[in-house]
Amino acid sequence: MHLVTSFVSQIVALMLLSLNLGFPGSVAGQNGADHGIDFSYQSHNELVVLLHQIAWKCRSITRLYDIGRSVQGRRLYVLEMSDNPGVHEVGEAEFKYVANMHGNEATGRQLLIFLAQYLCEEYTKKNKRIQKLINSTRIHLLPTMNPDGFEMAYRRHVVMGRVPSMYGRGNANNVDLNRDFPDLNDIMYKHEQTGGANNHLLQLIRENKEGRQPETQAIMDWMAQYPFVLSANMHDGDLVANYPYDKSRNTRKMYSATPDDNLFRELALTYSLYHRTMATRAEPCRFQGAKVFRDGVTNGADWYIVSGGMQDYNYLSSNCFDITLELGCDKFPREEELKRKWEDNRESLIEYIDKVHIGIKGQVMDTDRNPIANAVIRVTGPSIAHDVTTATDGDYWRLLLPGVYTVTVHARGYKPKTVVVPVRRYRPTKANFILKPLPKESSGCKLRQLEEEGYLLGGFRAALRQFGFLGDDCDGLVERREDVLASMEDTTASP
Ligand SMILES: *[C@@H]1O[C@H](CO)[C@@H](O)[C@H](O)[C@H]1NC(C)=O
Numbered sequence: 001m002h003l004v005t006s007f008v009s010q011i012v013a014l015m016l017l018s019l020n021l022g023f024p025g026s027v028a029g030q031n032g033a034d035h036g037i038d039f040s041y042q043s044h045n046e047l048v049v050l051l052h053q054i055a056w057k058c059r060s061i062t063r064l065y066d067i068g069r070s071v072q073g074r075r076l077y078v079l080e081m082s083d084n085p086g087v088h089e090v091g092e093a094e095f096k097y098v099a100n101m102h103g104n105e106a107t108g109r110q111l112l113i114f115l116a117q118y119l120c121e122e123y124t125k126k127n128k129r130i131q132k133l134i135n136s137t138r139i140h141l142l143p144t145m146n147p148d149g150f151e152m153a154y155r156r157h158v159v160m161g162r163v164p165s166m167y168g169r170g171n172a173n174n175v176d177l178n179r180d181f182p183d184l185n186d187i188m189y190k191h192e193q194t195g196g197a198n199n200h201l202l203q204l205i206r207e208n209k210e211g212r213q214p215e216t217q218a219i220m221d222w223m224a225q226y227p228f229v230l231s232a233n234m235h236d237g238d239l240v241a242n243y244p245y246d247k248s249r250n251t252r253k254m255y256s257a258t259p260d261d262n263l264f265r266e267l268a269l270t271y272s273l274y275h276r277t278m279a280t281r282a283e284p285c286r287f288q289g290a291k292v293f294r295d296g297v298t299n300g301a302d303w304y305i306v307s308g309g310m311q312d313y314n315y316l317s318s319n320c321f322d323i324t325l326e327l328g329c330d331k332f333p334r335e336e337e338l339k340r341k342w343e344d345n346r347e348s349l350i351e352y353i354d355k356v357h358i359g360i361k362g363q364v365m366d367t368d369r370n371p372i373a374n375a376v377i378r379v380t381g382p383s384i385a386h387d388v389t390t391a392t393d394g395d396y397w398r399l400l401l402p403g404v405y406t407v408t409v410h411a412r413g414y415k416p417k418t419v420v421v422p423v424r425r426y427r428p429t430k431a432n433f434i435l436k437p438l439p440k441e442s443s444g445c446k447l448r449q450l451e452e453e454g455y456l457l458g459g460f461r462a463a464l465r466q467f468g469f470l471g472d473d474c475d476g477l478v479e480r481r482e483d484v485l486a487s488m489e490d491t492t493a494s495p
């Protein structure tokens, strides 16, 4: 995508780099340098130059691409970091960080730039831990989802030194992007009554992009294109790691657990406990109703309700598990604080990415070793009522806490398969599945099924058996009794 443009801008970036214009390090010292990182804010254009510089400097492990444009036409850039950038390797887990969806919440945007520079530098210095992380993970960093809102807030910041609390929050149409995603919670809560699914619900709503903001659409398309496994989105205004659901079963705020509640708590705790102050601070933020969160984590709807948010959308529409990080009380911190922010968050940022490597993963294939896409991975014991599906290459990832799980794979036209899988703490257990096709729906099988269910009378049955009408290899059809009975009714009704 945009290969030529990207190449040209890399050349431009390289020229700027050699002129030492705005290159990280050139003004270092002012806010304290570390890994060549300049701990200051950038305008959108400066950010773009900086991203190109990082991408050029670490070109063997990065790719810079965009996922669309904002209302005012600014590109939404993603920096990918991986040992084979631009390629989804079979079995390689994909991770994303999304920052600055509220344009006036600036910390995450800066942290992702610092993180990219840190990873680039440490990989080059052959830091084992960072090399291992980048070699085994495809990391996507979107520093700003709302560049228009940021630009507004940033100009105010430059002139006034501070930004009013809602100024630049929305996009250029003044829409809050974290209320602009399809609301799948209502469907899911309804399904809780009727026994319907609680995952991959997007297909149930038509016109799902109608009237949505371009930034929201860009994220939705992006999520449909990449098999993300784990992510976080970054905000400011408090200091806490927030996990789904953000929307409760009614309009009151209350703890609203997903079927993966234990896992989500652990994911959020990973961030808060590795953070230097999130889990341990004593003072709440200074605004009406602020509180200190136990261990620095909270269920979303237990705090306040969000409808149409990105976090719940991830869980209910895709295979991706997303949490929301509130990175500080001050939405647009003073520049002098950025270095400390980075130090507070550095370990959390890295350890959280590494959580993409827990649970089970593998590939689902047919007996000829062809990958089966969209197979359903279901954890049945202990039951976690939230399925994930295989990606295009038949590969899947199911994040799980340590334990022993019964896992069943279903795919249309194949016999389901069940295995028992132990899950350990620090690396994923591999579980590949070879699925056998269901036997053709021979009339013999149908008849035998009817026989088993007591529909065939003695003499008739004996005759059918004698003439070989009762097939033998009919395993797997048992699951579809309703189909058989339905087709039997059809046959009876036809002349
Ligand atoms: C990561 O991959 C690179 C390139 O293939 C290789 O040189 C390096 O040794 C790997 N590092 C680790 C820690 O796996």
Ligand SMILES: [Zn+2]
Pocket: 102, 105, 234, 235, 236, 237
């Ligand atoms: Zn926010």
